[in-house]
Amino acid sequence: MDNSIIKITDLHFSYNGLKVLKGVTHSFEKNTLTAITGPSGKGKSTFLTTLNRLWEDVPGAALQGCVELKIAEKWRDVYASSMDIAALRRMVGMVFQIPNPLPMSIFRNMAFPLKLAGVKEKDQVQAKVQEALERAFLWDEVKDRLHSSALELSGGQQQRLCIARALILEPMVLLFDEPTSSLDYQAAGMIEDLLVSLKESCTVLMVSHYLDQVSRIADSRLELADGKLLLSNISR
Ligand SMILES: Nc1ncnc2c1ncn2[C@@H]1O[C@H](COP(=O)(O)OP(=O)(O)OP(=O)(O)O)[C@@H](O)[C@H]1O
Numbered sequence: 001m002d003n004s005i006i007k008i009t010d011l012h013f014s015y016n017g018l019k020v021l022k023g024v025t026h027s028f029e030k031n032t033l034t035a036i037t038g039p040s041g042k043g044k045s046t047f048l049t050t051l052n053r054l055w056e057d058v059p060g061a062a063l064q065g066c067v068e069l070k071i072a073e074k075w076r077d078v079y080a081s082s083m084d085i086a087a088l089r090r091m092v093g094m095v096f097q098i099p100n101p102l103p104m105s106i107f108r109n110m111a112f113p114l115k116l117a118g119v120k121e122k123d124q125v126q127a128k129v130q131e132a133l134e135r136a137f138l139w140d141e142v143k144d145r146l147h148s149s150a151l152e153l154s155g156g157q158q159q160r161l162c163i164a165r166a167l168i169l170e171p172m173v174l175l176f177d178e179p180t181s182s183l184d185y186q187a188a189g190m191i192e193d194l195l196v197s198l199k200e201s202c203t204v205l206m207v208s209h210y211l212d213q214v215s216r217i218a219d220s221r222l223e224l225a226d227g228k229l230l231l232s233n234i235s236r
């Protein structure tokens with residue numbers, strides 16, 4: 001049975017003629033955690049942004065090839081003109097290297113994406129905020145200070161808040177760009193446990209520079225080299 005959720009075929013990408021991706025073909029399976037590794041500046045972050053069209057405002061950037069997402073058991077072309085980009089980004093969320101909470105309360109950080117998605121009913125918002133914070137292992141630490149500024153949280157807590165904020169939209173796929181590189185060992189360990197737990201409901205792609213981290217938590221590793229993704233060993 002085909003368990004794929006993302007299908008990429010002959011994907012090419014360039015910035016002002018600088019070729020970064022040169023014919024990537026790969027499928028990602030549902031409920032797995034795939035690590036993307038490789039030398040700096042070779043296109044790992046760029047690759048993630050091709051999956052939810054986050055690169056599209058970059059002047060001089062160009063993409064060729066096909067990216068498909070299985071939505072309600074049907075393959076949909078991510079770059080079709082009929083694709084609703086806001087809906088796409090709810091289905092394929094992204095968490096960045098440096099935590100980027102908005103300068104507002106913890107609660108409002110969480111409620112904001114729901115508001116944009118049209119969820120307004122107060123009890124529903126409260127319930128979803130709590131559920132997402134619990135799933136991100138953050139609820140117990142913030143339940144008594146939901147109306148304090150998110151900027152007062154530690155770096156690790158801010159990153160878990162950003163993950164909770166992505167989770168609240170119930171994404172099918174979550175993209176992580178070096179999610180632990182700005183964190184200390186202990187905070188990074190919590191994020192690693194969290195990423196593994198996310199596989200229950202999502203498909204997870206993570207760029208990482210840490211091969212020990214990859215061996216701890218990833219199901220498979222793809223090395224980005226020469227503009228292509230190559231299946232690589234994980235040493236356990
Ligand atoms: N917005 C941009 N405009 C022009 N060139 C860019 C842009 N973003 C990235 N690049 C170039 O594209 C190439 C790939 O960058 P990218 O950030 O995807 O690599 P990376 O493998 O994720 O790097 P790192 O591991 O250092 O984060 C680099 O040469 C980079 O300079």
